[in-house]
Amino acid sequence: MLSLERRAVDSRAMQWASPLLALVLTIITGMGIFMALGKDPVEGLTFFFLTPLSDKHGWAELGLKMAPLLLCAAGLTICYRAKLWNIGAEGHFLMGALWASVVALQLGGQSGPWVLPLVLIAGMVAGAVWALLAGLLKTQFHCNEILTTIMLNYIALNLLLYAVHGPLKDPYGFGFPQSEMFAASALLPKLIPETRLHIGLLFGLLAAVAVGVLFARTFIGFQLKVLGQDERAAAFAGFPAKRLTLLAFILAGGLAGLAGASEVTGPLGQLVPQVSPGYGYTAIIVVFLGRMQAVGIVLAAALLALTFMGGEMLQIAMALPKAITGLFQGLLLFYLLTCDAFIHYRIRIRRAPKAVAGEA
Amino acid sequence: MDSVLITNVLAATVVAGTPLLLVALGELVCERSGVLNLGQEGMMLMGAVIGFIAATSTGSLSMGVLAAMLGGVLMAMLFALMAITLAANQYAAGLALTIFGIGLSSFVGAGFVGQSIDGFDKIAIPLLSDIPVIGQVLFNQDLLVYGSLLIFALVFCFLKYSRGGLILRAVGESPEAANANGLKVLPVRYMAVAFGGAMAGLAGAYLSLAYTPMWTENMTAGRGWIALALVVFATWKPERVLLGAYLFGAASILHLVLQGLGWNSSTELLAMLPYVVTIIVLVLLSWNPARTRLNTPLSIGQPYRPSK
């Protein structure tokens, strides 16, 4: 009989093998899905994982999609290390995009080097305030942060929809719910000319490194870790749990807000209802897959950025629903959690106890 | 407001509250066993899409409902495998279930978007439906509304009077003590999670077969999450789930009422109402942690593995 047995020591190898194993299982399942749909699995996988990266343009798009994922994931890492289950990156992102757009449109034709920083800061502040709200609900009113952040996501989405249908709607936009295009002074500089890749990617990489340093070297990072692993020990040591909680939320919100601001000032250049294809939710998978470590997050962000591109590619090339992206992401997270069980447990084949005589 | 409007609003409240009632009852049983399943949204979506597909392809609404419940149970079993057998973090496993359910339901349902179906009709119960106001509100509804009330009564009695309910509560309070008493913790939790899945599937089917008889991506619009808040609101008591479901139902149709009264506000702003109400309710309920602690099933969220 198979049974699970707790390992004496957590397996370090499994800690890093688990994401790879999960990816392999996802790919195998993916092939099964292609076959079930009567498509050639090898062709399908090629379209999903390889074709999007066949030229410079493709790599630039990958970086473009990594940027918001990295920023959101870096912020969420701070929260999750402290066991604060912030699911609100999507909402922080949307608020960042919304308020960056408000400021960008208000400043209208102004030119000058201060316009863009102001717009980005507006996004960060908006994201941080939105996250702080959930943080305060937790520290002051003991509200479960999962539920409040989810609700705040829905509220943020509706606020954004209200803005593009109402006050921010482009009067010359043929009735489409979207804002005017921003002025050039409010747009992020390109990283590689003739592609859409902008310096938002650098923000993301910087954020990942900063979070790595935070937890490896600083006392605040240490306190956050203790808070996450053992709330009572944190209280015993006298760490300020409320302030640390609020700080984690503010940082997560600021980074996701910056992601939203970078999205509207980068590839979009205006506010549209579909400003996020779910970056804030996908970032949750990035954090888990990337083991809450800087390098891991960068790799995981690249992989999940690719799933967005792969989904679009399959839609074009094989007429499959774009929702296959969400399916792959869900499968990946699923397999990851399953494989993660074997960090703490191992499978053991049990025999019946020997030398125990007879009847029951 | 005249009585016709009041009757219509109340009847619509019951309809809007029914999916919340169903999914929250399932989650309540699940949480009473000590398992927190954050995957309600994912299970509901799967229920909605499977129910819709089964109903359109067989032409039978009851087949749709059955298939939806089965789909919900299958999803719940995936969760149970991770959170109970593999003792994974329940938060993460539930989130994974929701993300997976959103992706899978969109994928499976992609070919069915835009189709419509003849949903459940209202059935007036003779005599009872002739009672003024109440008759129309409670006794002129579709079959699933009646079903939800029956399920409520069963869950209420099960928890309060049956030995099974006693065992469920015991397992939820202390799996260690339950194991020492010879109760089978893991099977009890599996059954509770499965029931939660069936209820979420049924709630999903209610959306796609009765409430708005069609399938659209993410059509649950956060109802699975609101149900989780509802269970906290109800302090894990079924009778308060019933009350809460209709209160939240009322909040979610408030914008229709306001528009009916001639308010001319933006749809998007009014659509935020249920979410805002949820947060306000959470604040009012959670702010005394001692009270919450007294009511919360003590072992909730903690994976349990019996030692061997």
Added chain:
Amino acid sequence: MATAERLKLEHIVKEYPGCRANDGVQLTVNAGEIHALLGENGAGKSTLMKIIYGVIQPDAGSITWNGHPLTLQGPAHARELGIGMVFQHFSLFETLTVAENIALSLPADQARDRRKLEARISEVSEHYGMALDPRRYVNTLSIGERQRVEIVRCLIQESSLLILDEPTSVLTPQEVETLFRTLRQLSHEGCSILFISHKLQEVRDLCHRATVLRQGRVTGECNPAEVSTDDIARMMVGNETPLSTRVEPRAPGEVLLDVSHLNYRTSDPFGTSLQDLCMSLRSGEIVGIAGVAGNGQDELLRALSGEALVSNDSIALSGVAIGQAKPSLRRRLGVAVVPEERLGRGAVPSMSLVDNSLLTAYGEGMVSKGWVALNKVRDYASRIVDAFGVRTASIDSHATSLSGGNLQKFIIGREAMQQPKLLVASHPTWGVDVGSAVAIHEALVRLRDEGAAVLLISEDLDELFQLCGRMGAICAGRLSPLVNTSDLTIEQLGQWMAGDFPSAAPSEVSHAVA
């Protein structure tokens, strides 16, 4: 007394990753016999008991019940055979009533008629002199009453073997007497009792026979009444380990800690509020507080550590009011604390000893401008390990990988090396092996000799009598007078533990100090 063998275990082996908890254990319990299973913490008593109760399966070995060999399928099977168990940490459901708790352990058909069951509970509990109201909710019962529920539950199932795991560790001396009367009555009626303990005097008073375990093996069998406690102790711990001896009190110095009219209302529905606590501690003395668990010990510790804030004037350290000071400030002023829970409060289980050093010793120059000086932290951790004889693979090992005794030595060392003026320690040797307990006691005495005041909160009366110059008891959030240990009898202390003392007026306390 009948001599039929009721239970016989042979060659029982049970292995866990990294340790062999039972290694060829032999044990025979006769009908009507009170049989002691002795051994220090970690000797394998709990494992053996769980095997007898069917909670876990042995890897090898045989179990014979009333002459029939069998395999136990689980606790339900054990109960059906007539094996009943009273757990150390009770296996009761707090939110259910006494009757509901008992119903859960009975077969469905016996539990169906609730009224009949309630009558039976009352009848059995009265017969054995343990009054119980079947309709009370368990969370309203005292610890002693909860133990009665467990015993009555076994008796209703007509157990012919009753296993009690450290049953006296949670009781006052008077409650222990009552329990022993019940057990002797049961034994006369033919019920066998397996009495698990590490308290030798009790075993000598109560038991007919004793089996001693050490490191998973049987190291001796004896009639405890005929052997000296020192001989039994040697069987338990081996020859190498020194046994603790009584510590002579010293003349204390200036008043260091002054607690006056300390009130603290807990927000925890299962907690105990503190009422009007008064005491003062002088430098260079160890003061003990006895009490049954859950009578406000944890709240007192939290009020002193700063985890709970109280009225500022109610706690003064060297004349400075600190009732409102946060833990970090109190630490800077010289307060060190060793909480009851080693893992999950005193140390973070999943963190290394290095990180766990930083946890409370961050004031020792380990942090500058927000950056952690890793080499200093590592150095501090190594010094604790060396100075306090902490046995660990490395300072990078997780706290969970250490045995209870070694982790406790580490925590005491971490606090002691910060050279505190006041050390508050709660149950510092609970669940610790004898060797470590001796080392911990030495560390406390050393701190005292260096001029610190030590407040020792413990359930272990032997430990308190051994170490403290003065002591008292806490009950229901109230504190008895603190008197010189030499003037205190165990009967007096037992009455205090049960709450039988005049409310501590400040005059009495100062009288006791003087």
